[in-house]
Amino acid sequence: MAETPAETKELVHYIEPKGDYISFSDEEDYIAKGVEWKLFTARSVKKELLYKSGSFQTKVKLAGYEQYGNGLDTIVVEFDNGRLSCIHPAYLKEMQSSNFGKELLSGPAAPGSLTEVVQDAKGKGTEDPGKSSTEAPKATQKKEKSKSKKEPAKPKLDLPAEKVHFTATVKEFTAKMNHFTGEEDEVILLENVKVTSDPELLIGDAWCGYSKTLKKAELIEGDALEFDGKVVEKKYNKEIRYKVNNPSKLVKSTEA
Incomplete structure (x- = not known):
C-alpha cells in the first residue's frame, strides 16, 4: 500500500537537485528518456513509477533530470507531497522489480534511516541500508569513477518566442x-x-x-x-x- 505524504516524509531521505534541473521539453522527450533509462517501453509508457525503500513503497513521477559529462544522468523524481529527490536511473529501474527489497520487507525499518543510492551534484552517493556499497548498481559505480572527468553543463539559451x-x-x-x-x-x-x-x-x-x-x-x-x-x-x-x-x-x- 502506498504511504501518505506524512509517512513518506519520515521514510525518505530526500536528495534535492542542485539548482535548476532539465525538465522534459514535451511528451516525445519524456518517452525517449524513459526508454533510454529502461523504465518503460514506447508501447507501454508509465506516468508513475514505484519508489521502494525498506518496509514501504509509494508512487513518484519523473520531474526531469540532471546531466553531467560523459552522458551521465541523474533522475529527479517528484513525490505526492511535492518534494523532489535525485536517484540514479539504474536504481529506480531496480525498484520496479517485484523482487526489489524483499529481504527488507520481512521486518520494520527505522523511520528516517532509509536512503537511496543517488548521485548528488558533486558525484557523491549515499547508501540504502539494505544494499552494501558493493551491491550498488554498476552504472552508479561507473559514474562515481568518472566524476573527475565531468564537464560543466552548458547554460540554457534565452530563446526567442516568436518566429x-x-x-x-x-x-x-x-x-x-x-x-x-x-x-x-x-x-x-x-x-x-x-x-x-x-x-x-x-x-x-x-x-x-x-x-x-x-x-x-x-x-x-x-x-x-x-x-x-x-x-x-x-x-x-x-x-x-x-x-x-x-x-x-x-x-x-x-x-x-
Missing part, C-alpha cells in the same frame, strides 16, 4: 527515431545556426525535420542558408539541444 530570421549551414543528412511511430524520420543537422533578427543569438548546432518543402530546395551538405523559423529546446542528442521548426522563405548559396 525569427536565421543563417545556418547544412552539416549532415541523417535520421531520428520517432518513438510514437516506431520509425525513423529524415532530419537535417545544421551548424553555425544564428538568429540574425534583433537581438542576435548564436545557437551553434541544431536540427530540423527534412520536410517536403526542404527537399524541393535540393539542399546539399555545405549549403549556406537563410530562412525564417522558430527555435525550440528539443534535443536530437546530448550535444544538439535545439530544433528549428517550420523553416520557410529559404534562400541558399553553396559555400566555396
Whole structure:
C-alpha cells in the first residue's frame, strides 16, 4: 500500500537537485528518456513509477533530470507531497522489480534511516541500508569513477518566442527515431545556426525535420542558408539541444 505524504516524509531521505534541473521539453522527450533509462517501453509508457525503500513503497513521477559529462544522468523524481529527490536511473529501474527489497520487507525499518543510492551534484552517493556499497548498481559505480572527468553543463539559451530570421549551414543528412511511430524520420543537422533578427543569438548546432518543402530546395551538405523559423529546446542528442521548426522563405548559396 502506498504511504501518505506524512509517512513518506519520515521514510525518505530526500536528495534535492542542485539548482535548476532539465525538465522534459514535451511528451516525445519524456518517452525517449524513459526508454533510454529502461523504465518503460514506447508501447507501454508509465506516468508513475514505484519508489521502494525498506518496509514501504509509494508512487513518484519523473520531474526531469540532471546531466553531467560523459552522458551521465541523474533522475529527479517528484513525490505526492511535492518534494523532489535525485536517484540514479539504474536504481529506480531496480525498484520496479517485484523482487526489489524483499529481504527488507520481512521486518520494520527505522523511520528516517532509509536512503537511496543517488548521485548528488558533486558525484557523491549515499547508501540504502539494505544494499552494501558493493551491491550498488554498476552504472552508479561507473559514474562515481568518472566524476573527475565531468564537464560543466552548458547554460540554457534565452530563446526567442516568436518566429525569427536565421543563417545556418547544412552539416549532415541523417535520421531520428520517432518513438510514437516506431520509425525513423529524415532530419537535417545544421551548424553555425544564428538568429540574425534583433537581438542576435548564436545557437551553434541544431536540427530540423527534412520536410517536403526542404527537399524541393535540393539542399546539399555545405549549403549556406537563410530562412525564417522558430527555435525550440528539443534535443536530437546530448550535444544538439535545439530544433528549428517550420523553416520557410529559404534562400541558399553553396559555400566555396
